[in-house]
Amino acid sequence: MSGRARDARASRFRRPGASPLSSDLPSGHRTGHGADPAARAEALRALIRRYDHEYYVLDAPTVPDAEYDRLFAELQALERDHPGLAAPDSPTARVGGAVAGGFAPVRHSRPMLSLNNAFDDDAVRGFDRRVRELLAESGLDPAQLRYSAELKYDGLAVGLRYERGRLVQAATRGDGAVGEDVTANIRTIRAIPLRLEGVGPEVLEVRGEVLMWSADFEALNARQREAGEKEFVNPRNAAAGSLRQLDPAVTARRPLRFFAYGVGEVRGAETPATHSGLLAWLESAGLPVGPERAVANDADGLLEFFRRIGERRAALPYQIDGVVYKVDRRDWHELLGYVARAPRFALAHKFPAEEAVTELLDIEVQVGRTGKLTPVARLAPVFVGGVTVTNATLHNEDEIERKGLMIGDRVVVRRAGDVIPEVVRALPREHGHEAAGRYRRFGMPHACPVCGSATEREEGEADRRCVAGLYCPAQRRQALLHFAQRRAMDIDGLGEKLVGQLVDGGLVSTPADLYRLDAATLAGLERMGEKSAANLVEAIDRSRRTTFARFLFALGIRHVGEEVARLLADAYPDVDALAGEDWDALAARKAAIQKENARRRARGEPPEPVPLEGVGPEIVDSVRRFFAEPHNREVVEALLAAGVGWEAPGGAAGEGAAAAGSHALAGKTFVLTGTLPSLTREQAAEMIRRHGGSVSGSVSKKTDYVVAGEAAGSKLDKAASLGVAVIDEAALRGMTGEK
Structure with missing residues (x-):
């Protein structure tokens, strides 16, 4: 039986008109006798691609599986008998090749970003309000705002790179910047075209989700049981595991699907101005795009779409864990910019968490890298949110007290998406003789369970920490x-x-x-x-050769992540300057500027820059306490003495670092767009900061220069409309004096 027949879909064969069987082939190409083999092979490929598109993308097959299998077998025989006819984008290439030796890293031309999440209506309304405020601040009319709404598929994110219409590379999302090369496996997925309709752009990178239909997942697990092999936990795990097989032939036997939801790098084509138009454009190129999508005018429209999809969620043929909202006008995306690694123009609205009941067997305490003591619930195994859960976070001792938890309780466990499972509440306890001795109270230890040192809980803090x-x-x-x-x-x-x-x-x-x-x-x-x-x-x-931002992040200062480390490194040239800051004076200065900016906005004047904007009192207090601890200063000084250093803007490098950099770009703001000839975005940004400049994610009247490379996007248009100077990498190097 064919792979398509095994999908149990032959019964849905529809024949809207004359059935396009072998008669669809050009005259003279309907048999293998006397026909031109090359022309016959190309005709067969075109027909099979059409049937694949109808079956896997349109979900409307027009031929029975037996006819499809007959044509496919004929094409295989032709390519076997005439090896010169074999083509990399032939449908027969999807069966899987030799076992790979591993997955090579692939750096994405543009980062594959994650989205901020919303779990209630208020968060969605807050997102809409912030977008409108940012548009108004940029002098745009919020009344023109429209949103594109689509589904959030529960699968594995990938990027597909097409060059002149042919699939040349595919990579997983990975950490957003670097993924794994899964080209050989992606080529086996029949929902993904190996060649786009017509001649495609010079470069088109398609972003989308690989997933598995629920019915296909059940059938796959049935086959796993019959073979005595381990079953998959859920369709998402099955899709991810299938795509990351070292043997593409295994992937080829798995019923994977694909939905496109966006693009990365595009060269040699004008893309639609709206996200909803972009999805239709991708669909017209032969790529599968989810049919459940809409355009909304405001938060009410977004929430109506969310509720409508929620009602239909159980009837969908695939699993989703929410919906995604994006500002429809794509030229506004760069204008709205990003917060850390998430865009301001998009939001994922998750469905309510799934819950289950199990027994709290014990509570253990883990010690984190900052000394934080975290109680962890050890649970009787329970299936919730698509996975089997045996552990769950209890956060801190206040949470245990607030929920009134005792070891031995029957508890409700919640898991939402990929969020760490948590214990929500305890069910009523049993009483009487049989329940005697079943329940035990838990108390957080006053000695570290790892090193035996004292633990303490600072005033106003929820967490207890080891002081060692x-x-x-x-x-x-x-x-x-x-x-x-x-x-x-x-x-x-x-x-x-x-x-x-x-x-x-x-x-x-x-x-x-x-x-x-x-x-x-x-x-x-x-x-x-x-x-x-x-x-x-x-x-x-x-x-030893690093950047100040990386060094600060590496120290593990509480609350100082990558973004905060970069903000601190932009404001201070070295450790001495940061550690010697008068934080009280800085707080007073920030408050005065913020007060003055409120008056400036009322007068319609541009605001003054706020020092360390985005670095709040909690972070400041953590930095202050870190550098006030003598032991921490000893470690930092030992690192510098060991030759760890970075290039400073003023030319004075950290201890042991080669002096480089200048004030050449001091006070100048740059925006990067497109692909530069020899620098990555991160390298270009570091060069700018090294010479005293700053880097912004969006073009505004405050921008001094836009550094443009190949496939520069809407930022160029914005620069032209504002009269901002546009330069290339060579000009940037000339300004800095770096070769």
Whole structure:
């Protein structure tokens, strides 16, 4: 039986008119006898592509599976008998090739961003209000605002790169900047065209979701049971696991689908001005696009779409976990900009969480990298939110007290999407003789469960913490892993097991100790040969050259994530300047400027820049306390003494760093757009900051220069309308003096 027949869909064969079977082939090409093999093969490919599109995209097959299989077998025979006819975009190439050796990394031409989430109506109305306020501040008419609404599919995000209409590469989302090359596996998915309708743009990167229909998931699990193999937990896991098979032939046997929902890089084509138009444009190119979508004028329209989809959710053939709202005008996307890694022009509205009941078997305490003690519920296994849950967060001792939890309780557990499961409440307890001894109260420990040091809870804080800092092995391990991660100091090869050996063996107590390691010492560790040891020493040495923002993030200061670290690095050239800040005076200065800006807005005047805008009192207090702790200063000074440094804007590098940079761009604001010849966006931004300039995500009257590369987007039009100067990478290098 054919793969299509196994989908149990032959009964839905519809014949709206004359059935387009072999008679659809051009005259003289209907048999293999005497016909031109090349013309016959191309005709068969065109027909099979059409039938694939009808079946997998339109969900309206027009031929029975037997006829499809006959044509497919004929094409296979032709390509076997005439090897020169084989083509990479032939439907027969979808059966899967040789086993791959792994997945190569792929850097996305433009980041694949995540979305901020909303869980109630108020959050959606707040999103709409903020968008309208930002448009008004930019001098645009909020009355022209429209939203595009679509489904949030529960699958795996991927990017498909087409060049001149042919699929050349596919990658998973990964961390948003770098994904995994899954081209061979993507080519097996019949819902994804290997060649677009007509001649496509020079480059078209399509963003979308790989998923599995619920019925196909059930059939797959039935086959797994029959074969005595492990069943998949849910369609999302099945889709992700199928796409990441090292053998494409395995992926080819899995019933995967695809929905396009956007684009990344586009070159050589004018794309529609609206997101709703873009989806229709992608659909016209032969790409599958979800049919459930709408355009709304305001928050009421968005919420009406959400409720309508919620009512139909159970009847959909695939799983979704919410809906997505996007500002429809695409030229407004860059104007609205981004907050950290999420766009301001889009929002994911999640459906209510799923809940289940189980038993609270015990409560254990984990110690995090900042010393925070977190109680964790150990649960009798329960299936909720698509996965089997055995652990759930209890947050802190106040939460346990507020919920009145006791070990032995029957509790309600909630899991929403990918959010960590949590215990919501306890059910009424049993009473009487049979319940005696079943329930036990829990108290947070006053000694660290890892190192035995004292724990304390500061006034106004919800969390209890171990006071041992980096001396606590639990904190030490996590602090070192955080320090070495790719977005911090980027020490490749320093993984969890190796860090455990270094800490347990007393070789490393603080991050500064890493820079005293040598290859001979490392080679003596378990599973560390001479080559691995030499590579790690080289990676550690390479990490000495970094940026101030990465260094601050690597220190693991509480509340200082990547975005806050960048803001601090933009404002201060080095550790001494940051640690020596008069934070009280800074707070008074910020308050005065914010008060003055309120008066300026009332007068219609431009506001003054606010120092450390976005860095609130809680973050400031955390930074202040970090640098007030002598032990922390000792670690920082040891790192600098070990040669860790960064290029400073004023040319004075951190200890051990080569002096570079200037004030050449001081006071200038730059916006980056398009693909530069030799610099990534991050490298270009670092160059600008290194020479005293600042980088913004959107063009405004305050922008001094737009640095444009290939496939520059709507920011160029915005720059032209505002009279902002546009330069290329060569001009930027000329301004900085860097070759």
